[in-house]
Amino acid sequence: MFTDEYYMKLALQEAQIALEKDEVPIGCIIVSNNRVIAKAHNLTETLNDVTAHAEMQAITSAANYLGGKYLQNCTLYVTLEPCVMCCGALNWSQISKVVIGARDEQRGFINKNLSLHPKTELVTGVMENECSDLVRNFFKSKR
Numbered sequence: 451m452f453t454d455e456y457y458m459k460l461a462l463q464e465a466q467i468a469l470e471k472d473e474v475p476i477g478c479i480i481v482s483n484n485r486v487i488a489k490a491h492n493l494t495e496t497l498n499d500v501t502a503h504a505e506m507q508a509i510t511s512a513a514n515y516l517g518g519k520y521l522q523n524c525t526l527y528v529t530l531e532p533c534v535m536c537c538g539a540l541n542w543s544q545i546s547k548v549v550i551g552a553r554d555e556q557r558g559f560i561n562k563n564l565s566l567h568p569k570t571e572l573v574t575g576v577m578e579n580e581c582s583d584l585v586r587n588f589f590k591s592k593r
C-alpha cells in the first residue's frame with residue numbers, strides 16, 4: 451500500500467538516523483513512480499554546512515538519479531515543513547508534489563507567505579504528531 455503515510459514512515463526513519471548522529475532529526479525521501487529514488491537526512495553538524503538540509507540533499511540526489519534537473523512526476527516527503535532556502539530549491543526543481551509531516555511555524559516557508567511552484571501540489575499534516583514529537587524531544591533533551 452503506497453500511501454502518503456507509508457512514505458512518511460520512510461522519511462521518519464531517515465530522521466531517526468539524523469537523531470542518532472545528534473543532528474536535528476529531519477528526514478526526507480523522494481518518490482518517483484512508487485519507487486524511492488532519494489533518501490536524506492539533516493547533516494548540517496556532520497558536514498559543517500548550513501545548507502545541508504535533508505531536502506537540499508534529496509533534491510540533488512534525485513536529479514542525479516533521473517539525469518535531469520527537473521523533478522517532474524516526483525513527490526518529496528519531509529518530516530518538517532521546509533525552510534525558505536529549501537522552498538526556493540523546491541521551486542527551481544518544479545517537483546510535482548510535496549508532503550509535509552509537521553509544520554514549522556517559526557522557520558517554515560508557509561508563514562513567510564511563500565509558496566511552492568504553481569505546478570506543485572502541497573499536502574500537510576501527514577503523521578504530524580510523530581514528526582513533531584521527534585523534533586520537540588530533541589530540543590527538550592538539549593536544554
Ligand SMILES: [Zn+2]
Pocket residue numbers: 503505532533534535536537
Ligand atoms: Zn531547509
